Amino acid sequence: MGQHIITLYDWLAKLSNSDLIAVIVVAVLPLIFLVVYALVAILGELKISAFIQERLGPMRTGPWGIIQPVAEVVKLLQKEDITPEPANKTLFNLAPFLMFTAAYAGFAVIPFSSHFVPAGINLGLFYIFAIGSLAVIGIVMGGWASNNKYSLLGALRSVSQIVSYEIPAAIVILTVVVLANSMNLQVINEKQSGWFWNWFVFGGPGSAWKILVIPFTVVMMLLYLVASLAETNRTPFDIPEGESELVAGYHTEYSGMKFAMFFFAEYANMFIVAALVTILFFGGWNSPFGSFMSGPFWGVFWFIIKSFFFVFVQIWLRWTLPRLRVDQLMGVSWKFMVPIAFVCFFAVGIWVMFM
Amino acid sequence: MDLVTIIFYIFAAVIVISAAVVVFSKNIMYSAFSLLFTFFGVAAVYVLLNADFLALTQILIYIGGILVLIIFGVMLTTKITGVDIKTGITGKFQVGLTAFLAAVFFIVLAIMYSKVQWNVKSAKPLQDTITPIGHSLLTDYILAFEAASVVLLIAIIGAVMIARRKKS
Numbered sequence: 414m415g416q417h418i419i420t421l422y423d424w425l426a427k428l429s430n431s432d433l434i435a436v437i438v439v440a441v442l443p444l445i446f447l448v449v450y451a452l453v454a455i456l457g458e459l460k461i462s463a464f465i466q467e468r469l470g471p472m473r474t475g476p477w478g479i480i481q482p483v484a485e486v487v488k489l490l491q492k493e494d495i496t497p498e499p500a501n502k503t504l505f506n507l508a509p510f511l512m513f514t515a516a517y518a519g520f521a522v523i524p525f526s527s528h529f530v531p532a533g534i535n536l537g538l539f540y541i542f543a544i545g546s547l548a549v550i551g552i553v554m555g556g557w558a559s560n561n562k563y564s565l566l567g568a569l570r571s572v573s574q575i576v577s578y579e580i581p582a583a584i585v586i587l588t589v590v591v592l593a594n595s596m597n598l599q600v601i602n603e604k605q606s607g608w609f610w611n612w613f614v615f616g617g618p619g620s621a622w623k624i625l626v627i628p629f630t631v632v633m634m635l636l637y638l639v640a641s642l643a644e645t646n647r648t649p650f651d652i653p654e655g656e657s658e659l660v661a662g663y664h665t666e667y668s669g670m671k672f673a674m675f676f677f678a679e680y681a682n683m684f685i686v687a688a689l690v691t692i693l694f695f696g697g698w699n700s701p702f703g704s705f706m707s708g709p710f711w712g713v714f715w716f717i718i719k720s721f722f723f724v725f726v727q728i729w730l731r732w733t734l735p736r737l738r739v740d741q742l743m744g745v746s747w748k749f750m751v752p753i754a755f756v757c758f759f760a761v762g763i764w765v766m767f768m
Numbered sequence: 769m770d771l772v773t774i775i776f777y778i779f780a781a782v783i784v785i786s787a788a789v790v791v792f793s794k795n796i797m798y799s800a801f802s803l804l805f806t807f808f809g810v811a812a813v814y815v816l817l818n819a820d821f822l823a824l825t826q827i828l829i830y831i832g833g834i835l836v837l838i839i840f841g842v843m844l845t846t847k848i849t850g851v852d853i854k855t856g857i858t859g860k861f862q863v864g865l866t867a868f869l870a871a872v873f874f875i876v877l878a879i880m881y882s883k884v885q886w887n888v889k890s891a892k893p894l895q896d897t898i899t900p901i902g903h904s905l906l907t908d909y910i911l912a913f914e915a916a917s918v919v920l921l922i923a924i925i926g927a928v929m930i931a932r933r934k935k936s
Contacts, residue, residue, distance in 0.1 A: 436771075501797070535895075535898055539824050543828040543832065547827070547832075553839050554801060576836070
């Protein structure tokens with residue numbers, strides 16, 4: 414980064430004269446955000462599904478049922494915590510926490526604003542990608558330790574799906590790295606500053622000739638959106654928890670607070686994915702209108718608005734599309750998405766070379 | 769002690785304890801899952817050594833790839849054969865020999881550690897590791913890089929050839 418920016422961390426360290434306090438505040442802020450966001454997202458899921466299915470949704474708790482998520486959380490908290498007799502207790506209890514840790518660890522490099530990113534490392538993109546593989550272990554652990562055939566089958570399906578869809582996602586991420594010349598999410602954001610036509614979905618900053626590359630970047634954005642849906646096990650890729658076949662997949666045996674942890678982890682992953690789409694293709698915390706409404710605080714506003722839009726897209730798709738069959742699922746990834754991603758990578762590489 | 773030293777000792781403890789579980793656990797699934805914490809701790813030590821790229825590669829390859837493969841192997845074979853795989857003591861002779869060799873190796877390492885004159889120099893923390901790595905991979909080590917990519921390509925093609933449906 415060219416000029417030195419006084420980040421939230423620097424400001425807190427100066428204010429409190431202690432690095433430790435600044436570290437703790439910076440690390441805990443995303444957690445507070447995550448809890449609030451999860452409540453909003455649960456309400457969104459309930460209300461959007463109701464709207465799509467022409468129902469009213471929850472209406473009794475509070476005006477228009479807006480306190481419903483709080484009621485849901487309280488319900489989950491006071492439910493009986495059951496561990497099945499034949500389950501492996503240690504691993505069964507460890508799995509939900511591992512899942513949530515993996516999901517929350519991703520928040521470490523998400524830049525919420527030009528002045529606030531918990532850890533502004535140069536390898537931000539690579540970090541998110543690497544830490545995502547921890548979730549796979551959590552799923553296998555939960556599925557195996559439950560000692561239930563549905564759980565195990567769900568875990569196997571989930572892992573094979575995540576491993577396959579990581580490949581097109583990785584190629585798309587590489588393409589963005591080629592475009593932005595950096596893996597630092599903050600730098601990627603800065604490259605897209607200015608008006609909305611500087612976003613990478615519209616080919617990034619450049620002359621009018623970038624019209625040649627726009628088709629490829631748009632396709633890349635769609636590919637990443639699809640691959641990320643598969644990685645978070647959301648419909649239409651939710652065969653790991655397909656009710657009609659597997660009861661509830663790898664978290665069949667979980668109840669109470671431990672189920673809530675899985676639930677939380679899923680919502681956290683949804684946000685990370687939405688945030689990545691925002692950062693990689695839609696300018697992150699940049700205002701779409703040049704310097705109008707831009708700045709550190711407006712940055713938070715724009716980032717969260719854009720990310721919430723993609724969370725909305727995920728919920729919208731969940732209630733619109735039917736789920737894929739198991740045998741179609743791998744075919745979509747390996748036979749369609751990977752070749753298309755390679756073509757886009759090649760095209761963008763050539764474009765970057767000659768521009 | 770400053771924060772970094774405390775963090776180092778925490779992760780060192782994690783590595784040692786989880787590695788001990790890997791070796792001494794009777795249940796092979798515990799060993800496999802305990803390996804997760806060992807790999808993770810090693811990645812953390814890499815970060816403290818200013819090798820962040822190596823740390824993330826460690827997480828991606830070892831946890832996301834190799835560990836998943838190990839767990840799948842153990843899990844599927846256990847369920848298919850119906851025999852609970854347990855690691856046990858194979859024989860007194862093997863155990864004795866291994867313990868002896870390990871002890872000798874440890875003593876040699878300890879003597880080396882105390883005898884060698886270590887030239888310790890505090891390194892400048894690197895701001896950017898990925899750019900130098902990228903530059904050297906595509907200039908000085910281009911041959912090794914290309915050779916590795918060709919080997920991986922051959923491995924992928926070979927895997928597809930083995931896995932594809934035979935025409936009968």
